[in-house]
Amino acid sequence: MSIKKKKKLTPTQQEYQQFAQEREPKRPILKNCVKAFVVGGIICTFGQVLQMFFIKYFHFSQENAGNPATAVLIILTVLLTGLGVFDHIAQFAGAGTVIPITGFANTIASASIEHRTEGYVLGVGGNMFKLAGPVIVYGVFSAFVVTLVVISFRALGVM
Amino acid sequence: MEKLLWAFIIGGLICVIGQLMLDGLKLTPAHTTSTLVVVGAILGGVGLYEPLVKFAGAGATVPISSFGNSLVKGALKEFESTGPIGVLTGIFQITSGGISAAIIFGFIGALVFKPKG
Amino acid sequence: MLKGHQTWVFETKPTIIASAAIGGPYEAKGPLASDFDLLHGDIRLGQDSYEKAEQKLQEQACETAIKKAKMKKEDVQFLLSGDLINQIVPSSFSARTLSIPFLGLYGACSTSMEGLSLASLLIESKFAKNALVCVSSHNAASEKQYRYPTEYGSQKPPTAQWTVTGSGAALLSDQGEGPKVTASTIGRVIDMGLTDPFNMGAAMAPAAVDTLEAHFRDLDRDPSYYDLIATGDLGRVGHRIAGDLLKKHGLNIPEEILTDCGILIYNEDQPVVMAGGSGCGCCAVTTFGHFLNRMRKKELRKILVVATGALLSPMSFQQKESIPSVAHAVSIEI
Numbered sequence: 001m002s003i004k005k006k007k008k009l010t011p012t013q014q015e016y017q018q019f020a021q022e023r024e025p026k027r028p029i030l031k032n033c034v035k036a037f038v039v040g041g042i043i044c045t046f047g048q049v050l051q052m053f054f055i056k057y058f059h060f061s062q063e064n065a066g067n068p069a070t071a072v073l074i075i076l077t078v079l080l081t082g083l084g085v086f087d088h089i090a091q092f093a094g095a096g097t098v099i100p101i102t103g104f105a106n107t108i109a110s111a112s113i114e115h116r117t118e119g120y121v122l123g124v125g126g127n128m129f130k131l132a133g134p135v136i137v138y139g140v141f142s143a144f145v146v147t148l149v150v151i152s153f154r155a156l157g158v159m
Numbered sequence: 160m161e162k163l164l165w166a167f168i169i170g171g172l173i174c175v176i177g178q179l180m181l182d183g184l185k186l187t188p189a190h191t192t193s194t195l196v197v198v199g200a201i202l203g204g205v206g207l208y209e210p211l212v213k214f215a216g217a218g219a220t221v222p223i224s225s226f227g228n229s230l231v232k233g234a235l236k237e238f239e240s241t242g243p244i245g246v247l248t249g250i251f252q253i254t255s256g257g258i259s260a261a262i263i264f265g266f267i268g269a270l271v272f273k274p275k276g
Numbered sequence: 277m278l279k280g281h282q283t284w285v286f287e288t289k290p291t292i293i294a295s296a297a298i299g300g301p302y303e304a305k306g307p308l309a310s311d312f313d314l315l316h317g318d319i320r321l322g323q324d325s326y327e328k329a330e331q332k333l334q335e336q337a338c339e340t341a342i343k344k345a346k347m348k349k350e351d352v353q354f355l356l357s358g359d360l361i362n363q364i365v366p367s368s369f370s371a372r373t374l375s376i377p378f379l380g381l382y383g384a385c386s387t388s389m390e391g392l393s394l395a396s397l398l399i400e401s402k403f404a405k406n407a408l409v410c411v412s413s414h415n416a417a418s419e420k421q422y423r424y425p426t427e428y429g430s431q432k433p434p435t436a437q438w439t440v441t442g443s444g445a446a447l448l449s450d451q452g453e454g455p456k457v458t459a460s461t462i463g464r465v466i467d468m469g470l471t472d473p474f475n476m477g478a479a480m481a482p483a484a485v486d487t488l489e490a491h492f493r494d495l496d497r498d499p500s501y502y503d504l505i506a507t508g509d510l511g512r513v514g515h516r517i518a519g520d521l522l523k524k525h526g527l528n529i530p531e532e533i534l535t536d537c538g539i540l541i542y543n544e545d546q547p548v549v550m551a552g553g554s555g556c557g558c559c560a561v562t563t564f565g566h567f568l569n570r571m572r573k574k575e576l577r578k579i580l581v582v583a584t585g586a587l588l589s590p591m592s593f594q595q596k597e598s599i600p601s602v603a604h605a606v607s608i609e610i
Contacts, residue, residue, distance in 0.1 A: 013469040020478040023517045025434040029182045036178035037171035044170025045163050047217035066220045067256040074260045078268040081427045084275030090429025095177030097429050098188045099195065100221045101257065106429045108261045112269035114425035117325035124269045134189045135223065139196040140250055143230030146204035147246050151238060188430050274426045276319040276416035
């Protein structure tokens with residue numbers, strides 16, 4: 001897509017973009033990856049600890065222990081978002097907080113909290129999925145397509 | 160103990176993939192997470208995500224890619240027990256808990272908190 | 277009087293008889309804190325919403341400027357104001373409170389100099405005796421509208437800028453003492469096809485350069501005429517690009533006199549500031565507070581302020597449009 005866009009630019013524009021790019025501070029990709037790895041890893045490890053906790057003390061099965069663990073992570077994310085702390089952790093961790101379920105919970109919590117001033121129905125209710133929408137829409141649609149493909153392949157004896 | 164180590168490593172690596180998409184490909188968080196969900200769904204469909212879950216535990220179930228896998232898993236399971244309509248009724252079966260929790264606690268958050276700016 | 281292609285020369289030299297700068301918590305921690313008339317510790321200013329807080333910032337800036345001139349609201353013929361929020365609501369609602377005949381403006385972050393130019397034109401043409409310019413921005417209100425909810429955890433890149441929470445007002449008159457507006461160059465919209473809303477500096481630099489070239493060409497003036505040439509909010513990234521682009525175009529502006537309000541308003545080590553300050557309020561508070569104070573102390577005699585604005589909307593960006601920019605330059609002399 002970016003190649004298509006470049007074709008529509010005039011030579012002056014292309015030249016300037018090159019000029020500007022050379023003078024732009026580069027994103028610290030390596031440093032960001034390390035931070036994402038560590039924070040993302042910690043969140044997942046914490047999730048694992050929660051799962052083990054729920055299996056041992058609340059008699060959840062291996063299969064179902066993910067649910068209460070996810071719920072705890074979501075509640076903690078809403079709390080940290082509301083206290084104004086989550087965005088600072090996220091600035092540091094980048095994908096480390098975006099990719100785990102904490103990212104999803106934060107999109108819902110931050111949008112709900114932000115749009116309170118527009119009322120609970122249109123503001124909170126109407127904007128809650130502003131940022132989480134794409135994940136749900138594309139998740140469901142792709143799952144639908146994948147499921148149909150899998151079912152067809154199985155019926156044809158391929159899988 | 161080993162389970163914790165692999166949860167850390169695999170979870171961390173999936174986040175690194177996300178970081179490369181954010182910084183390298185300059186995608187927005189919405190584009191990045193949507194892509195990973197679709198990837199999770201595809202891997203779930205071909206049967207590659209479940210082994211990852213068995214191996215890495217929360218390292219595979221906490222990242223958003225697991226959402227895609229769970230959607231496919233739910234749809235297939237319901238298809239097998241109730242036929243074609245199961246594809247639609249089963250999609251949210253497994254993920255229902257996570258989505259409900261996010262909505263409920265997100266709303267409670269809006270009742271309790273004010274944005275800090 | 278029109279000089280050259282796009283520059284106005286004000287022969288009667290409209291005078292800025294009073295000015296005011298109001299700021300928020302982040303600006304209070306910056307190096308220009310002492311040039312503000314009022315600094316708020318609460319980003320919401322005790323209001324229900326960020327938008328109402330921005331309205332309050334404008335009201336306070338206007339009222340402070342009028343008071344400093346020892347005038348009453350009734351003495352001001354026109355209010356020219358603008359901001360970044362949809363339908364310039366903070367400005368309109370503030371105008372409702374102030375009850376001064378209102379001309380709402382939108383030039384994104386270039387609005388301060390757009391307003392100053394038009395107000396000077398009103399005074400010069402004798403269509404007003406006193407005109408008030410007021411421009412504001414609010415960090416949380418802008419983030420909510422242009423980018424993401426303020427508590428959303430996205431990682432800002434090093435090219436991102438921090439919108440100033442502040443409002444600057446300048447009261448112009450056909451008589452009185454103070455720094456005078458001598459000329460104004462109105463800019464064209466320049467679009468270099470940039471699309472990253474987290475890198476406004478690179479998008480706006482070409483517009484600043486284009487307007488600067490037009491200014492010096494129209495007036496047949498050399499940059500050394502000025503003690504200071506300040507862009508509105510190019511930030512560290514845009515400032516560097518503009519500096520190099522000017523050299524490339526053969527316009528020699530000595531490095532000591534070329535600066536940027538976005539760089540001056542915050543300390544480099546203030547967290548989340550990244551490349552510097554931005555927003556209408558950035559140029560307004562720096563110019564109407566810091567620069568005018570220095571001029572009143574005779575530390576600066578002739579300055580050129582080039583406010584730059586990025587003319588995108590949240591929707592234009594989603595519709596894959598690029599980011600066009602405009603810059604207006606105003607020369608102020610004592």
